[in-house]
Amino acid sequence: MPATKNDIVAEFTRELIRVNTAFRQYIQAMLRRNNMDLTFEMLQVLACLWNTDGVNQQEIANLTVKDKASVTYLIDNLTKRGLVVRKEDEGDRRNKLVLLTDAGKALKTEVEPWIQEMHAFAGVDMPVQAIKDCMQVMIKFRENLGMEISSDNC
C-alpha cells in the first residue's frame, strides 16, 4: 500500500509525540540521576526565570506553551519547594511577578550545564540549517491549522 500524503502527515504527528517524549524522558532521567526533586514541567518554568527573573504568570504560560491554570499549579509546587515566590506587581496589580529565591538561583548553576549538555548531545551530527528547515515545516503546520501562537524567545 503506497503511503499517501495524508498518511505521511499522520506519521508526522506520531513522530512528533515520540520526539517530544524522548526529550522529556531524557530530562527526567537526568533529574532523577542527580536526585533533583523536580519534574520536567517545573524545570521549564525555572528555565524561563533563569533567563529573565520576575516575569508574570501569563508570560510564563506563553513562554512554556502552557495554560495559565497549569502555571498557577506549577508555581504553587515551586513555591512549596522554596524555589520561587510570588510578588504583586505594583505597576499593574492584576499581575503577579514570579521571583527566584536564593535556592532557586543556586539551582541554575547546577542544572544549566546539564541542559546545555542535552542540547549539545541532541544536536550531534545535525546541521543547524536542517534544524531550521524542520522548524519551518512545523511552523507551517501550525499556521495551516489556524493557530497563531507567538514565537517569542524564552
Add this chain to the structure above:
Amino acid sequence: MPATKNDIVAEFTRELIRVNTAFRQYIQAMLRRNNMDLTFEMLQVLACLWNTDGVNQQEIANLTVKDKASVTYLIDNLTKRGLVVRKEDEGDRRNKLVLLTDAGKALKTEVEPWIQEMHAFAGVDMPVQAIKDCMQVMIKFRENLGMEISSDNC
C-alpha cells in the same frame, strides 16, 4: 545576541510543543463542534482500532506512544462509552484484545473524514519531501537522545 546551536535546539523543543498543541487543539475543537463525547486521546486509540481491530493493549500503547497504564485507563473510558470491549486472547492469556463494538465501528464512518480533512488541511502548501526531511531530523534527535522506540505504522 547571536543564537548558538544550543539556542536553536532549545527553540526547536518549544516549537515541538507548540505544533503538538496545535494538532490537539484542532482535533478537540472539531470533536466539540460535532458534539462528540470523546477526547483527543480516546480518538488516538480508536484510530488504531479502525486500522486493525482486535490488537492487545501493549500494542496500542506502542502505536499511540503511551504508557500501558495510560492505555488501561483509556480503554476503561472507551468501554464505559460502549465503544470497545476487552476479550481475553485464548492463544496467550496474558493479552487482552481490544475489540470495537458496533457503536465503535459506526463512529469510524463519521470521524475518519474529519481526520483526513485535518491531515489534508495541515499539509497544504507543504511538499511531501519537506515533511519527510523534517521527520528525519526528529528521528535523529530521538536517536541522539538514546531512545530506540520502534516506528511501526498504526
Add this chain to the structure above:
DNA sequence: CCAACAAAGTTAAATACTTAACTGTTATTG
C-alpha cells in the same frame, strides 16, 4: 464619569500521564 469589556490569576472537576508495586501468564534455561 461609568458601563462594558478585557486581562491576570485562582479554583474545582474531569481527564490524562508517570512511576512503582503487584498479579497472572508464558518462556527460558540450568
Add this chain to the structure above:
DNA sequence: CAATAACAGTTAAGTATTTAACTTTGTTGG
C-alpha cells in the same frame, strides 16, 4: 522439571492539563 526471567495488564498515588466559572484589576468609549 523447577526456578527464574520476561511480558501483559491492573492499581494507586502523585503530578499535570484542560475547561469553565469566578474575582480582581485595568482599559476604553459613549
